[in-house]
Amino acid sequence: MAHEHKLEIFRGLLKFKSNVSKIWGVFVLLSIITIVEVILGIIRPDFLVDHHFLAMRLLNWVFIILTLVKAYYITWDFMHMRDEKSGLRRSVIWTAIFLICYLVLILLIEGDYIYEVYKSGFIKFDF
């Protein structure tokens, strides 16, 4: 709410003097993450491309984790989730996270199954 901003990020490691300086600090953080993502996206280091963890390239894990970090700071500091009551925070965040994880899990498993059917079955590419 209006006059009670929490000014710490990184679990209190970094404390800003004012809300405005916190905003610029978060902007710098988001910019650094984006630059790292773009550089990795252009170079595509062989090590990260060729090694897999849980059937996904390490590079893609890096991208997804960095994206979630960015999403966290946008929600917490730009949308002021950090300053909301925990009830509001949980009802928004956990609802979305649970439903999205569930949907993504089901659809990706199904997509992979259809890929296997195409590959080893007799059905041609038809849609």
Next chain:
Amino acid sequence: MEATVAKTGTEGKTWGGGNQPLRASYGKMMMWFFIVSDALTFSGFLAAYGFSRFKFVDAWPIADEVFTHFPFLHGVNAPMYYVAFMTFVLIFSSVTMVLAVDAGHKMQQKKVIFYMFLTIIGGAIFVGSQAWEWNTFIKGDYGAVETKGGKIIQFLDTDGKRVAIRDFAVQLPTERVEHVKKEGIWFVSEPETMSSFSYEEVKAGFLANDNLLVRTQYKDEHGHPIVLSREASIDKITNDGKLVVEGANLKHNEYGTPLFADFFFFITGFHGFHVLSGVIINIIVFFNVVIGTYERRGHYEMVEKVGLYWHFVDLVWVFVFTFFYLV
């Protein structure tokens, strides 16, 4: 005597009514509810994209090779730079928005006006960039041939560099009669998209140039598309080729599977629509700030609410950027 219970016995309790247990006003709460439902809509789209991609996981286009253009730098290979620029524009307009919200809390009308203005400019730049990106994507780059099975084959020289079909296709003397309703079948119309070369012309040009090879949609284990040998290339194009594709639309896509183009248009289009509506709402609130509506109201919560929406649009872009352009 008293049939109605006038008091519930919960007065003064947190959920007894008359106060704000979550310490958020009605409008702000509803904005959060809307954001949650909209987030689910977008994740539905992105999950569907993931589904289709997993379905054709060994033949999906590589975004680095699709989005390689930058305005005013013609012919320069610039993968991702323009999308990175768009991402920065959107993040920066998010920053100016949150600065406007902050200034609103302090009741600094001038500052709110200034930051809202910057936010609107940023949003307009983003929408314009997206239009440019669409235009480039639709126009296409090198051109390709679609096979009878609906797959795309692209052309390389022996050094592994892409070759555009306009650089090797030959002009064959052909006559084409335009289809009109009064002659032929009335419900059949001209094809919506027409390529500048026919399949026969591309084939003849390909056979005449010995240094040309065919690249398939399928990828090897390192994620690089498989390039066929000259003999296999000739065999592929003469026996399987069917149609010349230039650029992308909802049915054909020179970069690879048409689903990629479909999802590109749908997801970035839906996001662009959100940005557009965000800009319009921002403009309305901007003028309300200018004429002093919120100054008279005593608080700038409206700026905060529209700010929530604007940050959400940025948040969605972060995910679209990752799943469409990076992963």
